[in-house]
Amino acid sequence: EDKVVQSPLSLVVHEGDTVTLNCSYEVTNFRSLLWYKQEKKAPTFLFMLTSSGIEKKSGRLSSILDKKELSSILNITATQTGDSAIYLCAVRGAGNMLTFGGGTRLMVKP
Amino acid sequence: DTAVSQTPKYLVTQMGNDKSIKCEQNLGHDTMYWYKQDSKKFLKIMFSYNNKELIINETVPNRFSPKSPDKAHLNLHINSLELGDSAVYFCASSPGLAAAYEQYFGPGTRLTVT
Numbered sequence: 001e002d003k004v005v006q007s008p009l010s011l012v013v014h015e016g017d018t019v020t021l022n023c024s025y026e027v028t029n030f031r032s033l034l035w036y037k038q039e040k041k042a043p044t045f046l047f048m049l050t051s052s053g054i055e056k057k058s059g060r061l062s063s064i065l066d067k068k069e070l071s072s073i074l075n076i077t078a079t080q081t082g083d084s085a086i087y088l089c090a091v092r093g094a095g096n097m098l099t100f101g102g103g104t105r106l107m108v109k110p
Numbered sequence: 111d112t113a114v115s116q117t118p119k120y121l122v123t124q125m126g127n128d129k130s131i132k133c134e135q136n137l138g139h140d141t142m143y144w145y146k147q148d149s150k151k152f153l154k155i156m157f158s159y160n161n162k163e164l165i166i167n168e169t170v171p172n173r174f175s176p177k178s179p180d181k182a183h184l185n186l187h188i189n190s191l192e193l194g195d196s197a198v199y200f201c202a203s204s205p206g207l208a209a210a211y212e213q214y215f216g217p218g219t220r221l222t223v224t
Contacts, residue, residue: 029157034212034213035203036215038151041217041218042114042200042215042216042217042218043153043200043215045212045213045214048212080214086151088153090153096143096158096207096208097155097165097167098143098213099155100145100152100153100154102150102151103151103152106152
């Protein structure tokens with residue numbers, strides 16, 4: 001069974017701090033890894049990673065995949081209160097189904 | 111314009127009842143999904159439906175059945191509701207099943223079974 005583990009489970013930081021969220025996976029026939037941000041309702045897409053070592057960047061957020069270590073990190077620099085959310089990592093394996101991790105709950109205090 | 115919509119947003123019902131949740135996407139996508147998110151925020155895939163091909167997560171009880179009247183709709187029907195069915199159910203869609211596609215999520219339906 002495919003498995004995705006995220007750490008830490010929760011994180012409290014102050015505005016301006018930099019955070020690193022971790023995602024590790026065990027999946028049959030890895031195809032892609034996705035990061036989502038979930039605030040009050042629907043998860044919204046952040047990044048999709050398929051190749052090792054290539055950083056994807058969007059504003060203050062960036063992410064990179066390490067297929068050797070079966071992991072990915074999501075970095076957020078200069079955090080803002082609007083970054084407070086649950087960050088979900090998902091992996092697509094055989095059958096094209098997404099397996100989600102339990103999420104990291106990030107709280108950014110003013 | 112809402113890309114993926116679900117109705118109702120909230121559903122409170124008693125054990126043993128049968129209920130349906132509707133999902134519609136206006137993105138022209140070929141593939142739709144249903145997910146269940148439990149109280150611990152774990153999102154688990156229940157079904158994917160692509161060109162009339164249904165892929166079922168084997169852990170989903172057969173009380174749950176997806177019904178797709180057309181490509182833009184994938185409704186979730188639940189028979190004989192149980193307390194453990196209480197969760198938030200998300201519908202999602204993607205252009206296809208290929209690994210290159212991300213999934214777009216609907217706003218969720220919070221189901222409470224009493």
